[in-house]
Amino acid sequence: MNSHHVKQLKPFLSLSFVILTLFGLVFIKMEERRLSYVVLKLTKEHKKTIEIKKQKEITLAKLTRPQLLENMAKQKLTLKRVTPAQIIHLTPTHSLARTNP
Numbered sequence: 001m002n003s004h005h006v007k008q009l010k011p012f013l014s015l016s017f018v019i020l021t022l023f024g025l026v027f028i029k030m031e032e033r034r035l036s037y038v039v040l041k042l043t044k045e046h047k048k049t050i051e052i053k054k055q056k057e058i059t060l061a062k063l064t065r066p067q068l069l070e071n072m073a074k075q076k077l078t079l080k081r082v083t084p085a086q087i088i089h090l091t092p093t094h095s096l097a098r099t100n101p
Contacts, residue, residue, distance in 0.1 A: 062068075073079040 070081075074081075
């Protein structure tokens, strides 16, 4: 290539470089916007999941209340409240490990 062809290609190459750079910037901005929407969606899902977890913890606490469990045991399982005479007290035993002299 001689210098005349290079001089003719310089404006085309410069314009091509500028256009490609601008397309690159537009692509980067679009990708940034898309990722910000993804982050926003995940943040909303995270908050919703945390709220569901709190509701389930509250439900579990309500279902395992001592009064509710006692009533359920009396009505559905026909269990009775323990009396002091039914309690067996065990004395602690010595260690089962033997020491060899």
